[in-house]
Amino acid sequence: MEAKVIRPFIASLDFEVSKSFYKDLGFTITYDSKDLVILSVKGASFFLQKAYNKVWAENTMVQLVVDDLDEFYKVASSLIDKYPNTKIKDIFKADYGRTFHLIDPAGVLWHLME
Secondary structure (H helix, E strand, C coil), X not given: CCCCCCCCEECCCCHHHHHXXXXXXXXXXEEECCCEEEEXXXXXXXXEECCCCHHHHCCCEXXXXXXXXXXXXXXXXXCCCCCCCCEECCCEXXXXXXXXXXXXXXXXXXXXXX
């Protein structure tokens, strides 16, 4: 078996706000319907749903490895005041590498790594 793509399904508390948030982070919408979009950035993608369950959203974690963590952090940190419920943790060194955590408008926790 050869895997081609894996795409998690991510919740959105407010679908339009979440779409804007991810577009501002640098993702591009590559598929768009009234209740589901695919957001992509340089080889990685995920489904954003017009669906929300607090327990599900706040227990979802996604890891994204990027080529320039500092630049991605700069972009992400500039959005925190613009989008309600978003939070960011400074870049830190973990046993597994440099990383920072970002919580999106629905409460999904992203682990960004280099």
